[in-house]
Amino acid sequence: VDISAKEYSIFSAQSFSSRYQLLQQHMRRRKVDAHIIRDDLNISYLTGAHYYSMERPVLLTVVR
Secondary structure, X not given: OOOOHHHHXXXXXXXXXHHHHHHHHHXXXXXXXXXXXXXXXXXXXXXXXXXXXXXXXXXXXXXX
């Protein structure tokens, strides 16, 4: 079953895209090539993916 961000979240897919792009802009300004995010809540904030990682960590790598 495919659930879009619009159906699953109070935020639109565009909101998540804007957050992600804003992070990339900050990275470019600071000359950071890649940023690894480990925290479940921060990953959810940026992508809209909701999960609980338990014993296996989930990482999000953002590149500029």
